[in-house]
Amino acid sequence: MGQTPDGSEATVIFRVAEAEIGRDLRGQLQALLQASFPGYPSRTYFKLPPHFRYLVMTSGVLAAQMGVELRVIRVGSTVLRTFGVVDLCVRAGERSHGLGRRLLAEVTELARSCGMDFVILFADDDRIYTRNGWARAANPCSWVKIHDHTTLGLATAEDTGALMVKRTGQKAWPAGAVDLLGHLF
Numbered sequence: 001m002g003q004t005p006d007g008s009e010a011t012v013i014f015r016v017a018e019a020e021i022g023r024d025l026r027g028q029l030q031a032l033l034q035a036s037f038p039g040y041p042s043r044t045y046f047k048l049p050p051h052f053r054y055l056v057m058t059s060g061v062l063a064a065q066m067g068v069e070l071r072v073i074r075v076g077s078t079v080l081r082t083f084g085v086v087d088l089c090v091r092a093g094e095r096s097h098g099l100g101r102r103l104l105a106e107v108t109e110l111a112r113s114c115g116m117d118f119v120i121l122f123a124d125d126d127r128i129y130t131r132n133g134w135a136r137a138a139n140p141c142s143w144v145k146i147h148d149h150t151t152l153g154l155a156t157a158e159d160t161g162a163l164m165v166k167r168t169g170q171k172a173w174p175a176g177a178v179d180l181l182g183h184l185f
């Protein structure tokens with residue numbers, strides 16, 4: 001890798017299964033996550049590893065990442081197939097050049113081609129997501145509470161204030177309580 005013939009840096013986006021990420025890349029991932037999220041633990045995931053990730057390499061160095069959960073959830077009485085976006089982050093020097101938007105476009109496209117019903121995520125700051133087709137959902141929510149590899153029980157919220165959803169299939173987002181059927185990502 002290195003520079004392209006016109007002198008610009010080569011940017012490569014690819015998808016990788018979590019289990020296939022090697023030691024060197026894991027080290028880069030941990031550094032990027034810790035630099036992007038204050039208080040991030042000394043590993044490459046917050047609660048549990050995602051199922052796969054999109055990675056962006058610029059001249060062979062990790063510039064951005066987005067984890068993706070494959071998660072079946074239940075909303076009211078409707079069971080939905082979803083992708084969950086986890087820990088989207090871009091290296092500080094590479095921000096505001098559209099890398100975040102490109103990663104969100106990639107997972108949306110994959111969700112459509114896989115017949116997923118929604119791509120969901122939890123975010124306090126909704127700017128990049130509303131710009132790219134996500135909407136807030138104020139459903140009550142329950143999830144499995146996990147801290148440092150220990151299951152603590154069940155958590156519930158009347159409105160997380162953070163759930164966002166983007167439709168990628170035929171179903172409308174249902175009313176009713178969201179059962180995440182696992183941890184909150």
Ligand SMILES: CC(C)(COP(=O)(O)OP(=O)(O)OC[C@H]1O[C@@H](n2cnc3c(N)ncnc32)[C@H](O)[C@@H]1OP(=O)(O)O)[C@@H](O)C(=O)NCCC(=O)NCCS
Pocket residue numbers: 036037087088089090091094095096097098099100101102122123124125126127128129
């Ligand atoms: C959020 C983030 C991934 C965006 O990546 P990016 O490559 O800069 O994204 P894009 O260039 O496609 O879009 C930039 C827009 O994202 C929005 N944005 C900036 N920071 C944001 C944040 N923390 N959360 C949500 N949206 C954000 C702004 O509207 C920004 O527009 P601007 O450049 O005109 O200010 C990047 O700022 C980042 O890594 N932040 C730190 C980690 C983080 O907070 N991740 C979000 C977790 S929910």
